[in-house]
Every structure is written in structure tokens, then in C-alpha cells.
Amino acid sequence: MPHKAINKLGELERAVMDAVWAAGADGRAPLSVREVHDELSRSRDLAYTTVMTVMGRLAESGLLTQERSGRAYLYAAADSREELTATSMRAQLSGMAAPDRRTAMLHFLGDATAEEIADLKAALAEVEQRHSEGPRP
Amino acid sequence: MAAGSLAGPGPRVMAGLTRFRRAPFEALVVWQCVSLAGVVAALAVAPAAVASTTLPGWATVVALLFSGGMLARVLWSGHRVGTRLRSERRRHGELVDALGTHDSRTAGLAGGEVRVLAHPTPTAYCLPGRRRRVVLTEGTLLALPADELAAVLAHERAHLRARHDLVLEFFAVLHEAVPSRLRAVEALREVRLLVEVLADRAARKVAGPVPLARALVSLARGAHPDTALGATDGTTDGDAADGGAVGGSAGDGGAADRSAGASSATRDRMLLLTEPDASPALRMAMLAFAALVLTTPVALLAVALG
Numbered sequence: 353m354p355h356k357a358i359n360k361l362g363e364l365e366r367a368v369m370d371a372v373w374a375a376g377a378d379g380r381a382p383l384s385v386r387e388v389h390d391e392l393s394r395s396r397d398l399a400y401t402t403v404m405t406v407m408g409r410l411a412e413s414g415l416l417t418q419e420r421s422g423r424a425y426l427y428a429a430a431d432s433r434e435e436l437t438a439t440s441m442r443a444q445l446s447g448m449a450a451p452d453r454r455t456a457m458l459h460f461l462g463d464a465t466a467e468e469i470a471d472l473k474a475a476l477a478e479v480e481q482r483h484s485e486g487p488r489p
Numbered sequence: 490m491a492a493g494s495l496a497g498p499g500p501r502v503m504a505g506l507t508r509f510r511r512a513p514f515e516a517l518v519v520w521q522c523v524s525l526a527g528v529v530a531a532l533a534v535a536p537a538a539v540a541s542t543t544l545p546g547w548a549t550v551v552a553l554l555f556s557g558g559m560l561a562r563v564l565w566s567g568h569r570v571g572t573r574l575r576s577e578r579r580r581h582g583e584l585v586d587a588l589g590t591h592d593s594r595t596a597g598l599a600g601g602e603v604r605v606l607a608h609p610t611p612t613a614y615c616l617p618g619r620r621r622r623v624v625l626t627e628g629t630l631l632a633l634p635a636d637e638l639a640a641v642l643a644h645e646r647a648h649l650r651a652r653h654d655l656v657l658e659f660f661a662v663l664h665e666a667v668p669s670r671l672r673a674v675e676a677l678r679e680v681r682l683l684v685e686v687l688a689d690r691a692a693r694k695v696a697g698p699v700p701l702a703r704a705l706v707s708l709a710r711g712a713h714p715d716t717a718l719g720a721t722d723g724t725t726d727g728d729a730a731d732g733g734a735v736g737g738s739a740g741d742g743g744a745a746d747r748s749a750g751a752s753s754a755t756r757d758r759m760l761l762l763t764e765p766d767a768s769p770a771l772r773m774a775m776l777a778f779a780a781l782v783l784t785t786p787v788a789l790l791a792v793a794l795g
Contacts, residue, residue: 436588457624
């Protein structure tokens with residue numbers, strides 16, 4: 353993996369979470385920034401402070417939990433990947449009515465009621481029919 | 490002084506002209522020019538009043554206050570909306586990067602920008618800005634065959650490529666800058682629909698109308714099994730505080746109060762998929778109209794100052 357692409361694509365956040373989840377699965381959690389840094393440094397060149405910053409942000413977002421141990425903090429995953437995803441999806445979809453949220457992220461389509469779905473199916477049949485008759489645009 | 494007419498009835502009339510949806514790009518240009526002309530007209534009141542030799546002094550003061558107030562509102566709204574959107578996107582982008590995975594099915598289709606969330610509810614959206622992402626769920630990958638997935642990705646990438654977020658941000662800023670009594674919710678709704686139609690047209694070129702139409706149904710249905718509770722339509726309501734619902738999450742009460750007669754924006758999109766683009770003549774006429782609308786307040790101001 354090219355080093356430069358790491359931060360640009362947000363790989364670092366993911367690598368940190370993967371390391372913390374793996375440690376949790378092996379019963380090695382919670383971890384210090386130093387331990388995560390050592391782990392990640394095996395495959396890439398990283399500054400300790402970079403890892404510290406990312407872990408601080410992940411803790412702010414609620415993905416990691418922080419506990420003080422002496423002079424350093426120890427981190428653990430707040431929950432499993434599936435649980436955290438479910439939580440953030442719930443927050444996201446329930447906030448979809450908020451205009452801000454809808455401008456911040458462009459959804460392929462909004463929620464539909466059962467009647468609307470029936471309508472959509474009828475419309476799809478029409479699209480399919482019209483299209484099979486007409487030439488391909 | 491004709492500024493007022495642009496704020497009130499204008500947008501409502503324009504939103505009713507649905508045939509222009511077949512030229513979504515030109516329609517958006519018209520919308521932007523009309524809105525911008527309204528702002529320019531409001532700002533022009535002060536210089537016009539100052540230049541006037543017949544107005545009494547108090548009227549000039551009122552004009553200055555009016556234009557100054559409008560300017561302040563637009564700037565403040567721009568600052569607030571921009572800050573909120575950026576922080577929302579940054580926060581969500583970090584979440585998506587930390588939680589999402591890459592998937593072999595999407596790896597070949599788009600650069601490194603697609604993230605897949607481990608969640609059964611099918612959904613697809615994009616996150617514009619510096620950290621551009623197309624976000625899908627595992628439920629989406631399960632629900633869509635390859636051609637429909639390609640259509641969805643083409644749609645989302647059209648949003649990102651053409652910076653549709655900036656168009657929406659522009660209207661969000663103006664919407665918030667206008668006093669709430671004068672806000673045209675219909676305008677915002679129509680603009681959102683036009684942006685979706687624009688992305689649909691791009692996706693139609695890549696994937697064809699039928700896979701795109703099927704994807705619209707698959708994703709709408711997948712998110713809501715038979716006990717559908719959801720009420721919000723991504724492109725329908727403006728400020729209405731509808732409660733959205735995650736598929737299967739019982740107990741969300743937002744659905745009942747949605748009026749049954751509301752036309753579905755998704756259905757409108759679907760039917761537009763087989764409609765040909767508007768004729769070049771109509772599209773040119775729309776652009777000419779947009780230019781005329783925008784130059785009118787400027788020309789009036791020039792006359793007033795001249």
C-alpha cells in the first residue's frame with residue numbers, strides 16, 4: 353500500500369479501528385496509542401503523533417472509549433463494527449428529514465411508504481414496457 | 490423595488506412547471522438566476538434610493554436598512570449553513586472511513602471512494618466535499634444485481650463529479666436568508682428533485698433506464714419490508730419534521746401523518762427516465778430567460794444610478 357494514499361483515503365482510521373478490534377478479539381484490549389502505533393508501523397511509516405491524533409478523533413466520535421492509565425490513555429472499541437454501524441445508520445436515517453443532513457449527504461432515494469412502493473412498481477412496469485417498445489436512448 | 494415579486498409567488502409558480510424537468514440542467518440554471526436576481530434586487534434598493542433625488546430622507550434610510558439587512562442575512566446564513574454542512578460531512582466521513590470496508594464488487598467500478606457499511610438495510614448515498622465518498626451497505630450489495638449497482642454508483646458519482654452539493658448549498662443558504670414567512674418550500678423541493686433528475690440522466694447514459702428504474706424500486710422496497718413505516722421522501726419535504734424510519738425499527742410514528750395525496754418524487758423520477766431530453770430550442774430559450782432575469786435588476790439599477 354503506497355504510504356501517501358493512507359490519509360487521503362481515510363485508511364488510517366480504518367487501520368486503527370481494525371487494530372483495536374483485533375486486539376479486543378484476542379483479549380489484549382484496551383490498548384495504548386504506543387501499542388497501536390507499534391502494530392501499524394509494521395506495515396507502514398507513521399508518526400506516533402499522527403496515530404495519537406486519529407485515536408483522539410475516533411474517541412470524540414464515540415467509536416473508541418478512553419480511560420486514563422497513569423500518564424497515558426488506554427483505548428478500546430466502544431462496540432463491534434456491526435453495532436457501531438447500526439448506531440450510526442440509525443442516527444443518520446432518523447435525521448434524514450433534517451434539511452441539513454439531506455444537503456450534507458445526497459441520498460439515492462428517500463424513504464417510501466408502502467403505497468409509494470406500490471406506485472413505484474407500477475411505474476417500473478411502465479418504464480420497462482415503454483423501453484422495450486422504443487429505441488434505446 | 491420589484492424585488493418582492495421574486496420572493497413570494499414566483500417560486501411557487503415555477504415549481505408547478507413540471508415539463509421543464511426534462512431539461513434539468515437548464516431548469517437549475519433558471520432557478521439559480523431567479524434566486525440570485527432576487528438577492529441582487531434587494532441589495533440594489535439602497536444604492537437606487539441614495540441616487541434618487543425625489544425620495545424623502547426617511548425613505549432612503551429605510552432603503553439602506555432593507556438592503557443592509559438583506560446583505561447581513563445572506564452572509565450570516567452562508568456562514569451558518571456552510572459551517573454546519575462541513576462539520577456534518579467531516580464527522581460522518583470519519584465514521585464511514587472507520588467503519589466501512591472495501592468490497593470486491595465495487596472495487597473495479599469506482600476508484601477508492603466507495604465504502605461499504607456492515608448493515609442489512611439497503612441504502613446508497615454520497616458524501617461530497619474534500620473527502621468524497623460513495624457509501625453503500627451490505628444490504629445494498631445483496632439487493633442489487635450488477636447492472637442496477639452500476640446504475641446507482643453512476644448516479645452517486647454524477648452528484649460528486651458535478652458538485653451538486655454546491656447547488657444545494659446555494660439554495661439552502663438563500664432559503665435560510667429569507668424570513669421564514671417568505672420561504673418557498675416548493676422551490677427547495679423542486680430543486681432537490683432537479684438535482685436527482687440530473688444525476689439520473691447521467692446514470693441513464695451509463696447503465697440505461699431500466700436497471701436504474703429497477704434499482705429505485707429495489708432500494709425503496711428493501712429499506713421497507715411489508716410493514717413499511719418510513720415517511721420521509723428524500724426529495725419531497727422541505728422543513729417538515731417527518732420522522733424517518735430505518736427498515737424494521739418498529740415504533741417510529743412518522744408515517745401516519747404523511748398526506749396520502751403527496752406525489753412521490755421518486756415516482757416522478759422514475760417516469761422521467763424514459764422521457765427524452767427537452768428540445769435544444771426549449772433549452773436555449775430557458776438559458777436566455779435565465780440571463781434576462783438576472784440582468785434585469787442590474788439594468789434597472791444602472792438606469793437608476795445613471
